[in-house]
Amino acid sequence: MKIAIVGAGAMGSRYGYMLHETGNEVFLIDGWKDHVNNINNQGLIVEENGQIKKVKIPAMLPGDAVEIPDLAILFTKSMGLEAMLKSVKNILGKNTKVLCLLNGLGHNETLEKYVDSKNILMGVTLWTAGLAGPGHVVLSGDGSLEVQNIDPSMEVEAKEICDVLNKAGLKAHYSEDVIFSIWRKACVNGTLNSCCTILDCNIKEFGELKQAPQLIRNIIKEFSDVATKYGVELDVEKVANGIEAIYDPSQAGEHYPSMHQDLIQNHRLTEIDYINGYVSRKGKEFNINTQYNDLFTTMVHAKEQLLVK
């Protein structure tokens, strides 16, 4: 299958590599020039369990892509999605399936502006990856993903895509309700990312706070209230329990959430507008009280203004 990885950072490089290894015709599209050049000049450096290999996969800047793939997997940052879709719309053919694996909420709304809904697949990935530098991806740990078509008539095609991903070892499951899974994952990000960022702590430290249980339930409650407008029923207590299981240091406890890494450690803008900010905006639209998400959105934006130069 001809597959474009659109946004080939850490995760995109992982997916691209794994799909390339099982015989797919993969090409990587990314806006970071040094990354693209290094991949083309020396191959993608893949580091896994201390072993390094160099893999020949073509890479290009968004404007330079011309071939129309069977599948495009989107892995941009949330705030870069729309600009990327504009840059690559020439290669999104009328049969190109577009699988969106971004974190956060509302991306399907953006996608529908550029892609026929028949071709849109939404997904949630639990894989991880890191970049050691331009052209150098580091893989560790295990993962899986869920995929579903948003047009009910496209189930067969979505399952075919799952098969391709599975052959590459990506452990894809066809989901009966991927939108629920996206909301549930957004709750994890909407609590741990925002709280650890504003309090400047890791997940374990946050979990030990006596304020944590009530705080995450207050935030999740607002996600849940907004989610019902999209036909998604989130059980606040169940979602909270799922998050609390992550506090364990043997899980992700010692880990600083990605938003903390972005903003506090690397002084980069965050995805807050696609997590708490989305709930806050939709709260206003639907006249739902989302005071916790409003204030966390405000505070993270304030912190961005202080730290991002």
Add this chain to the structure above:
Amino acid sequence: MKIAIVGAGAMGSRYGYMLHETGNEVFLIDGWKDHVNNINNQGLIVEENGQIKKVKIPAMLPGDAVEIPDLAILFTKSMGLEAMLKSVKNILGKNTKVLCLLNGLGHNETLEKYVDSKNILMGVTLWTAGLAGPGHVVLSGDGSLEVQNIDPSMEVEAKEICDVLNKAGLKAHYSEDVIFSIWRKACVNGTLNSCCTILDCNIKEFGELKQAPQLIRNIIKEFSDVATKYGVELDVEKVANGIEAIYDPSQAGEHYPSMHQDLIQNHRLTEIDYINGYVSRKGKEFNINTQYNDLFTTMVHAKEQLLVK
């Protein structure tokens, strides 16, 4: 006049020194042993405009005070007030006037448990001072204070106290509505202290945030809603404008608020329960929405748990 300074940290030492210099019989009461010992062994070191003098003023631990003063000026930290009042209740005679100059809200309620309301004077001070070490106070800048009796029949006595303070150069004004002034000052602390603490920034940096205007108005609005229950009318816009005047670097702009100094710089507990926390508690009591103060109280307490060992 015989005057006890109850809580003789930086500000108490300033007041004690200035009142001592104009012939009052002053003694300092404080719970910090090294501070008390240094003052007794070498005198209170007073540093002002680069000049240093040593001033003989008796100092003692709370339990060691026996003389009954005409006036006790309270300068403890908010959370230490009640314990201090218990420790010194033996020297609060039936004619001892007690002037409370603590920051924060609700101290009159605590005082009334230990002191006849006829003897209670409430005040707001705009002086500043710092401690360079135990027994060593640093004075800079100008100030003033407002004082008022809480029992309407005690106006003459309150004005006499004002005279004594004025003779010492403390620029005391008899206030017609000190409770209003206390609330207005609490709004300054309830916005700048909490926001600069959670965002880890100084007053100027906070003032430059595009989120600042709305954020302080949302917080002040809740102070105002609760204040009306105490017969205090705070005009949100006027209070906000007063706070915005402080952003100027020629005012306090480059300054980190005391709560930031306490918690972020020195890892000490804060007075949050007597500022935003008071509004939050009273909001619950009166069934008033105080969501901003609730969440800032929660976040500051969470930050205390992370930083105070």
